[in-house]
Amino acid sequence: MDLDIAIDAREKVRNPTIKLNKKLAIAIGTLTKSEKKPFDELVSQEPTNKLIAVHFGVGDQDDYNTICNFVKQFGQNKVMIYPVRNYAFIEFQNIQQSLQLIQSLQIFENIKYASLKYPNKERATMFFYTNQQELNGGGMCDIPNAMRQVNIPGLYLIHDFITPEYEKYIMDLIDKQEWSKLKQRRVQHYGYEFIYGDNTVNVNKPADKIIPDFLEDVRSKVSDLIKPQAEINQLTINEYLPGMGIPPHFDVHPPFHEKFVSISLLSGLVMTFKSFKGEEQHLYLPPRSCALFTGEVRFAWFHSIASRKIDKVEGETHFRSRRLSLTFRTIRNDLKCDCQYKFFCESQGYNPQTMKNKNPLLQEYLAKLNQIGIQQDNKVVPNKTQEEIQLLQDQQQQLLQIPKATEVEKKYVYEIYEKIAPHFSSTRYKPWPKIEQFLKSLEPGSLVADVGCGNGKYLGSNPDIEMIGTDRSENLLKICKEKSDAYQVFSADSLRLPLKSEMFDAVISIAVIHHFSNKILRQQAIRELLRICKSKGLILIYVWAMEQEEKTFNEQDVFVPWNLQFKYEDEKVINQEVQQQFKIDDQKKTVVYKRYYHVFKQGEIEELLSEMPGFKIVNNYYDHANWVVVLQKD
Numbered sequence: 001m002d003l004d005i006a007i008d009a010r011e012k013v014r015n016p017t018i019k020l021n022k023k024l025a026i027a028i029g030t031l032t033k034s035e036k037k038p039f040d041e042l043v044s045q046e047p048t049n050k051l052i053a054v055h056f057g058v059g060d061q062d063d064y065n066t067i068c069n070f071v072k073q074f075g076q077n078k079v080m081i082y083p084v085r086n087y088a089f090i091e092f093q094n095i096q097q098s099l100q101l102i103q104s105l106q107i108f109e110n111i112k113y114a115s116l117k118y119p120n121k122e123r124a125t126m127f128f129y130t131n132q133q134e135l136n137g138g139g140m141c142d143i144p145n146a147m148r149q150v151n152i153p154g155l156y157l158i159h160d161f162i163t164p165e166y167e168k169y170i171m172d173l174i175d176k177q178e179w180s181k182l183k184q185r186r187v188q189h190y191g192y193e194f195i196y197g198d199n200t201v202n203v204n205k206p207a208d209k210i211i212p213d214f215l216e217d218v219r220s221k222v223s224d225l226i227k228p229q230a231e232i233n234q235l236t237i238n239e240y241l242p243g244m245g246i247p248p249h250f251d252v253h254p255p256f257h258e259k260f261v262s263i264s265l266l267s268g269l270v271m272t273f274k275s276f277k278g279e280e281q282h283l284y285l286p287p288r289s290c291a292l293f294t295g296e297v298r299f300a301w302f303h304s305i306a307s308r309k310i311d312k313v314e315g316e317t318h319f320r321s322r323r324l325s326l327t328f329r330t331i332r333n334d335l336k337c338d339c340q341y342k343f344f345c346e347s348q349g350y351n352p353q354t355m356k357n358k359n360p361l362l363q364e365y366l367a368k369l370n371q372i373g374i375q376q377d378n379k380v381v382p383n384k385t386q387e388e389i390q391l392l393q394d395q396q397q398q399l400l401q402i403p404k405a406t407e408v409e410k411k412y413v414y415e416i417y418e419k420i421a422p423h424f425s426s427t428r429y430k431p432w433p434k435i436e437q438f439l440k441s442l443e444p445g446s447l448v449a450d451v452g453c454g455n456g457k458y459l460g461s462n463p464d465i466e467m468i469g470t471d472r473s474e475n476l477l478k479i480c481k482e483k484s485d486a487y488q489v490f491s492a493d494s495l496r497l498p499l500k501s502e503m504f505d506a507v508i509s510i511a512v513i514h515h516f517s518n519k520i521l522r523q524q525a526i527r528e529l530l531r532i533c534k535s536k537g538l539i540l541i542y543v544w545a546m547e548q549e550e551k552t553f554n555e556q557d558v559f560v561p562w563n564l565q566f567k568y569e570d571e572k573v574i575n576q577e578v579q580q581q582f583k584i585d586d587q588k589k590t591v592v593y594k595r596y597y598h599v600f601k602q603g604e605i606e607e608l609l610s611e612m613p614g615f616k617i618v619n620n621y622y623d624h625a626n627w628v629v630v631l632q633k634d
């Protein structure tokens, strides 16, 4: 078969199939090269039940799905894709099926292949019969297998840092802003202009554009995360279409404070990290996650994104789609970095130029590291006291643990409230006097958050204050809205409230903290209450007491039954799902659901709080079988 297609430009204009032939030649070139076999050996002149699809067009997942759906029409088959090489191996059960596929396409008699064109795309896939039992895919192993978790000193990945709703909200607005075009990508800069090539900023020249207001929530959340570092004041937004990447680099030291973060929007992809010792690790950054760079990874590791359309994540092929990243940094006006990684630090004698020429000092440094071992070197931290180190480590530990609700909260709290909401609400209409009293004691005009507002029974307690309510249960929120149009409520996770810090004059948390099944979660929920409260603001917390007359508890972690009357339950549910999962009490005509509680012993909430900074306890008492504390933020 003659594939040496030399095309005369004029001929190409006259004969449109030649354009296709040129593409074919390129595709076949890739196939033969990576399979290391001549084309004649790879393809069969006679119909077989196996096909090779070349230029498979897995540019993105859409193409992949298109082709799989197309192939499926002709019968059961096995499709092996080799996305790196843009071809695939398809095996049908019989020849009839592959024959039908080929016949459904445009057939080019002279070289016996069939071509599937994509609507609206300058792209086609060609199919050939083959006798091969399999293809080797040209070594799919070219793509490193990335992990969802890695162990890189100073690097933290926080999942679900923002919600899908917030992501959508900011995406729409980001797309309305002006983009600057780089050779590879499009970018937006705020606060300070980034100088590529040197990977730095001009600290004396703030950009005209400051970080937009619509990003304030995420900016302040990042500022909290990096405390005690100064507030975030620079933002770079990078846009990566499939196939785009960023070469290996690290941020120069002097113009930026230590910590910075990169938040991924829309699509995940793999970031590659390379240490100064040559060690390489690959981490998958999922959408809406936040990667926090501190210490060694920030000062002395290269990070990069390979220019690919697909990644391999724990063995699975992951198709990239459009991704935006928000890189938030703090500018350092004094330009004096005093990190311990002085061989990479421009403030301490490092010169990127000499580094490129294999800086002899660096060679010496690496030799020394090899001698004493990196472990020991890590322990030597100039300019910081032991106490400071401990403090930083504690803080990083804490960051690592920005915790997520477990299955217990999902299955035995959240899902149950969803089910029992109307019935629950019908039994919870009377506000408790002491809580009303607290709300009525607030200054007129106060802004108050009711975190875990349930059916909203306190939202109208004091008409002179402004209240917002959050809850995880959509069905309870529905009830709030039915009660009054004026109620401002929305769904939120109490462990990570989508609310700006220091915003509220007071915060209440009624019967919420006891639904978290471990101490870390209970503390995180309280930390969030503290975070959104203004300095000197009050926080009222109610939790179920173990010591109560209404119920006897033999232990602290309990599942408390809720007898849901049949009239509140969907018939269908009673018959099917519930019968398998939940107990039905035929006599009482109820379905028995169980809610998880951690009931608090006397003094326990105070003990939990004693491990947390930033407030004092101004009151504590017992009310309606609950232990109660009132905190005042420092």
Ligand SMILES: O=C(O)CCC(=O)C(=O)O
Binding pocket: 236, 238, 246, 262, 263, 303, 325, 327
């Ligand atoms: O896209 C990212 O996550 C990283 C961007 C980055 O490394 C940079 O802007 O310096």
Ligand SMILES: [Fe+2]
Binding pocket: 249, 250, 251, 303
């Ligand atoms: Fe970077």
